[in-house]
Amino acid sequence: MRRMPGGWRRLALAAAVLAAMSVPAGAQGPGMAMPNASQMSGVPLPAGDLANGEISVRVVRGSVANNLVGQLVELHGGPATLTATTDENGRVQFTGVAAGTAVHAMVRVNDVQVESQTFPVPAQGGIKVMLVAPDAEMEARAAEDAKLAAAAAVAGMVVIGAQSQFIVELEDDMLQVYYLLQIANNARTPVQPAEPLVFVLPAGARGATILEGSSTLARAEGARLVVNGPFPPGPTVVQAAYELPYSGGVVTIAQPLPAQLEQLSLVVEKVGAMHVESAQLASHGDTPADGKAYLVGNGPAIAAGQALTFTVTGLPYRATWPRTLALVLAAAILGGGVWAAVSQGGAAGTTDKRRKALKGRRDRLFADLVRLEEQRRAGQVDDRRYATRRRELIDQLERIYSDLDEGLAA
Numbered sequence: 001m002r003r004m005p006g007g008w009r010r011l012a013l014a015a016a017v018l019a020a021m022s023v024p025a026g027a028q029g030p031g032m033a034m035p036n037a038s039q040m041s042g043v044p045l046p047a048g049d050l051a052n053g054e055i056s057v058r059v060v061r062g063s064v065a066n067n068l069v070g071q072l073v074e075l076h077g078g079p080a081t082l083t084a085t086t087d088e089n090g091r092v093q094f095t096g097v098a099a100g101t102a103v104h105a106m107v108r109v110n111d112v113q114v115e116s117q118t119f120p121v122p123a124q125g126g127i128k129v130m131l132v133a134p135d136a137e138m139e140a141r142a143a144e145d146a147k148l149a150a151a152a153a154v155a156g157m158v159v160i161g162a163q164s165q166f167i168v169e170l171e172d173d174m175l176q177v178y179y180l181l182q183i184a185n186n187a188r189t190p191v192q193p194a195e196p197l198v199f200v201l202p203a204g205a206r207g208a209t210i211l212e213g214s215s216t217l218a219r220a221e222g223a224r225l226v227v228n229g230p231f232p233p234g235p236t237v238v239q240a241a242y243e244l245p246y247s248g249g250v251v252t253i254a255q256p257l258p259a260q261l262e263q264l265s266l267v268v269e270k271v272g273a274m275h276v277e278s279a280q281l282a283s284h285g286d287t288p289a290d291g292k293a294y295l296v297g298n299g300p301a302i303a304a305g306q307a308l309t310f311t312v313t314g315l316p317y318r319a320t321w322p323r324t325l326a327l328v329l330a331a332a333i334l335g336g337g338v339w340a341a342v343s344q345g346g347a348a349g350t351t352d353k354r355r356k357a358l359k360g361r362r363d364r365l366f367a368d369l370v371r372l373e374e375q376r377r378a379g380q381v382d383d384r385r386y387a388t389r390r391r392e393l394i395d396q397l398e399r400i401y402s403d404l405d406e407g408l409a410a
Helices: 007-021 136-149 321-342 349-377 383-409
Strands: 045-047 055-061 072-076 082-085 091-094 102-109 112-115 126-133 165-171 174-185 197-200 206-210 218-221 224-227 234-245 251-256 264-269 275-277 283-289 292-299 307-313
Touching (some): 112 126, 174 251, 197 251, 206 224, 224 234, 264 307, 275 292, 321 383
Parallel strands (some): 055 126, 165 264
Antiparallel strands (some): 055 091, 072 102, 102 112, 206 234, 283 292
């Protein structure tokens, strides 16, 4: 493939598009993992939306979904210890703390003391910090989940999770197609489907690649993407890409799905009057993201064995007949030269040598012309350079054939 960015770039685009769409938290699909609150516990975060000298402390148990109300929070480090009780959102606010003061927050939940890192109060803005108390039930479940996840795989099924996205971008006369898939195992143990998941790519697809960040269970095999089990609990990330050449203003992509797609999310880069049509889209519209315009569509679940099918219209393209005509003319010129050279038997020795030299130069120029056409098709030469160089080669070939014709007449 000519240029295939890494999976991180596609994920950044997906995040930008989702942000632009303003997807509410409640719209998160099944299988989306909640943030690991324990990793955020006690870490101070600068907050420009807070007043100077303001410290906001939030207290939760186990996860960000479990706010703790009525907890006494202490702020140590200033001239005196400040205290406040968490509100219905599990938060307290300390105000007027002098800039440069080194402070830390502390709370005691069920005889367990939780403290933040010590941090200086900034001169501009405030600080937000979360204190996460342990949750015995959550920890016990996590330990049980870890034990189950390490067990032997059992027969089961997986789905293509709701956070999966299909992204199409435009490059010259080529579509760059990206699959950002989350293969979801909603069981607590590893599962092994009866057969590997095989994505047979659309007709014309080429250069299939598994992108960085994908699970080692995935591999590209020619025009197929294969994902083998066993699948661990939760999502298995598969990021793949391929090129799809086109030559007209309309392209239809049909991708059979080896497992149920829980929710359709389609993102197509928009250039000019491009439009996306699909009976499987419940809604779609234009969205700016990543400095470009995108056509974003969503739809309901698609059953295993059915195909995701959509048509992109209004694609920009260049007519290919001028290039084809040039190649046909060049071939005709070469054929005429060969006939002329063959029919000149019996010429003098010096004429033979000159004719051989001309033919050798002719062959080299024709090879250069063919190479130039190949470079043009591969996008390796710009239009101005292509036109100038092609004219030079044709002019030289015409002069050579003229010399060859004069030699035959002589």
